[in-house]
Amino acid sequence: MPKAGSQYAIATLASHSCLQILKGAKDEGFSTLAIATPKTAPFYKTFPFIDEIITIPTFADFPKIEDELVKRNIVIIPHGSFVAYLGFEENKKMKTHYFGNKDVLDWESDRKMQREWMVKAGINVPRQFKSGEEIDAPVIVKSYGAAGGEGYFFAKNKGEFADKIKSFKPTKYVIQEYIIGVSLYIHYFYSPLNQKLEIMSIDRRYETNVDSLGRIPSQNQEGLNIQPSFVVVGNAPLVLRESLLPQVYAMGQRVVETSQKLMGPKGLFGPFCLETIITPKQEFFVVEISCRIVAGTNLFMEGSPYSQLLYDEPMSTGRRIAREIKLSVQEGRLTDILD
Ligand code: AMP
Ligand code: AMP
Numbered sequence: 639m640p641k642a643g644s645q646y647a648i649a650t651l652a653s654h655s656c657l658q659i660l661k662g663a664k665d666e667g668f669s670t671l672a673i674a675t676p677k678t679a680p681f682y683k684t685f686p687f688i689d690e691i692i693t694i695p696t697f698a699d700f701p702k703i704e705d706e707l708v709k710r711n712i713v714i715i716p717h718g719s720f721v722a723y724l725g726f727e728e729n730k731k732m733k734t735h736y737f738g739n740k741d742v743l744d745w746e747s748d749r750k751m752q753r754e755w756m757v758k759a760g761i762n763v764p765r766q767f768k769s770g771e772e773i774d775a776p777v778i779v780k781s782y783g784a785a786g787g788e789g790y791f792f793a794k795n796k797g798e799f800a801d802k803i804k805s806f807k808p809t810k811y812v813i814q815e816y817i818i819g820v821s822l823y824i825h826y827f828y829s830p831l832n833q834k835l836e837i838m839s840i841d842r843r844y845e846t847n848v849d850s851l852g853r854i855p856s857q858n859q860e861g862l863n864i865q866p867s868f869v870v871v872g873n874a875p876l877v878l879r880e881s882l883l884p885q886v887y888a889m890g891q892r893v894v895e896t897s898q899k900l901m902g903p904k905g906l907f908g909p910f911c912l913e914t915i916i917t918p919k920q921e922f923f924v925v926e927i928s929c930r931i932v933a934g935t936n937l938f939m940e941g942s943p944y945s946q947l948l949y950d951e952p953m954s955t956g957r958r959i960a961r962e963i964k965l966s967v968q969e970g971r972l973t974d975i976l977d
Contacts, residue, residue, distance in 0.1 A: 662957030697723035759896035776816040781808035787868030819917040839942030841934030844872040873934040
């Protein structure tokens with residue numbers, strides 16, 4: 639039986655959740671490789687669990703080193719920077735062993751298809767309005783392809799929407815009901831090897847300025863014309879009221895089961911995140927699904943209150959990915975989890 643680590647090295651782009659992924663890979667016995675840019679390489683060199691660093695001028699140059707990665711039997715772990723700097727199409731074209739099912743990318747990258755997936759899974763999604771005329775509640779307007787909350791605007795009613803849309807540059811966007819509640823990002827891991835779903839951890843995003851507006855009382859904000867914006871700058875840990883956990887678990891299960899019907903038997907596996915907003919009535923609305931490791935898991939390099947209940951050792955999502963690869967090598971099922 640090949641020893642994990644002797645045959646395969648785990649690699650990723652040096653940003654986002656690279657440190658967590660490569661630390662986890664090293665803990666599971668793999669050799670590790672970071673693909674960095676000249677500016678970031680010196681920082682990544684300081685970490686002893688990174689065996690090798692390849693430097694490329696920009697992340698967009700990744701395809702140029704692929705032949706070498708293929709030759710070396712590298713396994714790539716995709717994270718948010720792959721989508722942000724290479725785009726979904728380049729991700730799909732990748733020749734290097736890729737942890738995950740690339741068919742999922744089609745369903746994730748198209749807002750309509752993503753919504754269809756959630757609805758079929760019995761997940762609550764915010765109402766959407768086809769045009770400004772239909773608006774009867776506060777809305778958030780999201781351009782297509784935007785990431786990390788950039789390029790969104792908030793309008794409290796139809797009139798404000800009509801005003802703001804005039805200077806909004808993107809031509810493709812959705813108008814979604816703005817859900818007032820607590821944002822909650824649930825990190826799951828689904829194992830195709832044992833067909834079990836795990837809740838790994840939960841975070842809250844910290845978005846500027848929407849999460850800090852409350853620091854200035856509303857009477858002092860008057861006249862300042864402050865507009866809420868949703869650019870993510872950090873994450874904070876959160877544990878959920880325990881009575882809500884079974885519901886959260888069931889939502890994840892339905893998303894996985896539905897993916898298997900929509901995308902073929904492999905469906906969605908590995909780490910994914912439901913980005914939810916929970917209302918005072920304790921209803922969950924899913925505003926987005928991310929079908930890979932999300933940066934909020936960086937809070938839990940040593941595991942979370944939930945992963946501690948499942949594992950008697952520190953288990954980050956990054957390490958959980960490496961564990962899955964190791965087990966699949968041992969069971970001779972590596973092709974089941976690579977694309
Ligand atoms: P970066 O490599 O930091 O530019 O991140 C790549 C993508 O991941 C961007 O679209 C970011 O918006 C997203 N991202 C990065 N860090 C975080 C974070 N801490 N929480 C949520 N999303 C993030
Ligand atoms: P997204 O790009 O869909 O993950 O959204 C980025 C951020 O915008 C989220 O983290 C929320 O803070 C906010 N947001 C997105 N959709 C909604 C919504 N329907 N209601 C309220 N806030 C939202």
